[in-house]
Amino acid sequence: MCSYSTPSELEVLEKTKFYQTFDPGQDIVSEGENTATLGSIIDGVVALQKTLEDGRRQMVGLLFPSDFIGRPLRPVAPYDAVAVTPVRMCLFHRTKFEALLSQNVNLERRLLEMTLNELDAAREWMLLLGRKTAAEKLASFIMILARRASALQNATVKNGLEVPIPLTREAIAEFLGLTIETVSRQFTGLRKQGFIELSGTRSLVLTDVGAVAALAGVVQEDALTDLTA
Amino acid sequence: MCSYSTPSELEVLEKTKFYQTFDPGQDIVSEGENTATLGSIIDGVVALQKTLEDGRRQMVGLLFPSDFIGRPLRPVAPYDAVAVTPVRMCLFHRTKFEALLSQNVNLERRLLEMTLNELDAAREWMLLLGRKTAAEKLASFIMILARRASALQNATVKNGLEVPIPLTREAIAEFLGLTIETVSRQFTGLRKQGFIELSGTRSLVLTDVGAVAALAGVVQEDALTDLTA
DNA sequence: CGGTGGCTTTGACTCAGGTCAATCCATCGA
DNA sequence: TCGATGGATTGACCTGAGTCAAAGCCACCG
Numbered sequence: 011m012c013s014y015s016t017p018s019e020l021e022v023l024e025k026t027k028f029y030q031t032f033d034p035g036q037d038i039v040s041e042g043e044n045t046a047t048l049g050s051i052i053d054g055v056v057a058l059q060k061t062l063e064d065g066r067r068q069m070v071g072l073l074f075p076s077d078f079i080g081r082p083l084r085p086v087a088p089y090d091a092v093a094v095t096p097v098r099m100c101l102f103h104r105t106k107f108e109a110l111l112s113q114n115v116n117l118e119r120r121l122l123e124m125t126l127n128e129l130d131a132a133r134e135w136m137l138l139l140g141r142k143t144a145a146e147k148l149a150s151f152i153m154i155l156a157r158r159a160s161a162l163q164n165a166t167v168k169n170g171l172e173v174p175i176p177l178t179r180e181a182i183a184e185f186l187g188l189t190i191e192t193v194s195r196q197f198t199g200l201r202k203q204g205f206i207e208l209s210g211t212r213s214l215v216l217t218d219v220g221a222v223a224a225l226a227g228v229v230q231e232d233a234l235t236d237l238t239a
Numbered sequence: 240m241c242s243y244s245t246p247s248e249l250e251v252l253e254k255t256k257f258y259q260t261f262d263p264g265q266d267i268v269s270e271g272e273n274t275a276t277l278g279s280i281i282d283g284v285v286a287l288q289k290t291l292e293d294g295r296r297q298m299v300g301l302l303f304p305s306d307f308i309g310r311p312l313r314p315v316a317p318y319d320a321v322a323v324t325p326v327r328m329c330l331f332h333r334t335k336f337e338a339l340l341s342q343n344v345n346l347e348r349r350l351l352e353m354t355l356n357e358l359d360a361a362r363e364w365m366l367l368l369g370r371k372t373a374a375e376k377l378a379s380f381i382m383i384l385a386r387r388a389s390a391l392q393n394a395t396v397k398n399g400l401e402v403p404i405p406l407t408r409e410a411i412a413e414f415l416g417l418t419i420e421t422v423s424r425q426f427t428g429l430r431k432q433g434f435i436e437l438s439g440t441r442s443l444v445l446t447d448v449g450a451v452a453a454l455a456g457v458v459q460e461d462a463l464t465d466l467t468a
Numbered sequence: 469c470g471g472t473g474g475c476t477t478t479g480a481c482t483c484a485g486g487t488c489a490a491t492c493c494a495t496c497g498a
Numbered sequence: 499t500c501g502a503t504g505g506a507t508t509g510a511c512c513t514g515a516g517t518c519a520a521a522g523c524c525a526c527c528g
Contacts, residue, residue, distance in 0.1 A: 060366045062456055068369040070362035081355055088359050118347060125354045126310055130317050132361035133299035137289045139368035140297040140416030144515065179476065187369030192515055194477055210524095211476065227291055373485065408506060421485055423507055439494090440506060 026106045032093035038079065039091040047101045048080020054097030055176045059184060060089045069185040070135075071128070074158065078124055082108055095176050139187045142227070147186040148196040149225035152206065156216060167223075171216045172209075179211070255335045261322040267308065268320040276330045277309020283326030284405045288413060289318045298414040299364075300357070303387065307353055311337055324405050368416045371456070376415040377425040378454035381435065385445060396452075400445045401438075408440070 027049070032038055038056060039045050051073055058071030070089055073079060079091055085104070111118055138150055152173065159173045160166055177185065183193045200206045205222050207215040216222065256278070261267055267285060268274050280302055287300030299318055302308060308320055314333070340347055367379055381402065388402045389395055406414065412422045426443075429435045434451050436444040445451065 058362070060362065062366070062370060066370040068366045070365045083352060084355060089362060112344075115341075115344065115347075118344075118351065122347065122351045122354065123312060125351065125358060126313060129354060129358050129361060132358060132365065133287070133289065133318060136299045136361065136365055136368055137291070137297045139365055141291060141295040189516060190476080191478085191517080195515090198477075229292065418486060419506080420487080420508085424485090427507075 023102065023110055027100055027102055030099050030101055032097040032099065034093055034095055036093045037090055038093060038097070038099065039087045041088065041090050042086060044085050045080060045087055046104055048082065048104055048107060049099050049101035050078045051075050052098040052100050055094040056097055057092050057094050057181060058089050059092060067184050068187060072185060082111055082121065094181055144188055144192050144196050145199060146225050146227060147188060148193065148200065149222045150227065151182060151186060152222055153226045153228060167219055169216055169219050173214050173216065175212050175214060252331065252339055256329055256331055259328050259330055261326040261328065263322055263324055265322045266319060267322060267326070267328065268316045270317065270319050271315060273314050274309060274316055275333055277311065277333055277336060278328050278330035279307045280304050281327040281329050284323040285326055286321050286323050286410060287318050288321060296413050297416060301414060311340055311350065323410055373417055373421050373425050374428060375454050375456060376417060377422065377429065378451045379456065380411060380415060381443070381451055382455045382457060396448055398445055398448050402443050402445060404441050404443060
């Protein structure tokens, strides 16, 4: 949207954009807050999360570079957006962006498509949260990271692929609707079965893609809807 | 969209629309199917659901009259849409609808807004699926029905309100990521605590709204994002 | 180097919700 | 009136994941 927006008329957008960085753990948007800006991620990983009164927390979105944050037409966010890693964002002022939106059909179309993608991803995620076991959840999570990692190097998901894990165990737990301990146990479970190798806590190597994919409930490679928007 | 679409230019839409009814349990859209039509619900309740290989099933959307079904720009649905009650739909042919979409900015805007609403609802639901207990899940579900019931008679959610339950226990279980038995036990749990009264299996009366709302995690009445689009 | 604090892993135990198996109950057709 | 059928409820039991608590493992800092 920022870097690769439709050409031509979007020069106005170009002019009003600005950049901002966030440290891990820092809020980009807070729930209920009247957000004045919106934009897309240039670098880093951002989690969208909702929190219950007593502190129970659930991640409801995991965003990577090029993903869009913020809701046009909707001043108040129903969730927090938190930087998971150091994040660099390209931002616009809401009002200016909305003005542009009503003038530019392509932009609005693009936004609709992105929102539909996010909705599909959210629903895939609901299936995971409501019906998958802890092992299946973690396998699904690993497949997401693996697909992302392989895409970045124009490769396919295959044995030997090294997959960086940009989240702490706590963030993974909040993503999957589990506890830290269960996440940790499932990691060692997969390792002991020979499905993955763990190199430190922030990276793994796939040693049995078939097994992991099967656990994740993946049928055909192309049937995958990425859980992330 | 059908009944109350923006006036003026939408006469073309008027002309191409047609009606169809579905029996409970009947598929309106099947996962992976190349859907030729889309439209909105006139009457009845529709569930969107995803199914795992081994039959585990999760509802990912619950739609009521006036809600829209089908994804423009996207021929293949990533889920099933199933009639829960007898359903009457107002339908359009995809191609004609899309043609209209590109000509009519208001329609596209409306669609974007509806999609954003659905996304918010989906995320609220993810919080429920990932972090709420069985009792909290059922209380949340009851609040959704209660709000809907009260809205239909221009009233507020208050003690004594009679709330119809348009779903079987099985459908409720698939909605909440639980089993039938647990749903049933939670219903009797709420009844024994004096929070609700059960009149048959398809209707209940609220006797302690405060308690149910508290269980559901509702803070302020206006803070509610309806879980349904 | 040696401590210190933040993650992570592991173990022992608990418990919420699932599973399996009877009933129960309402509706409906004969 | 009487099965019969398809939910719904209830009970007994089990288990997957949570809880609580103790190490383990770095990385960073003095």
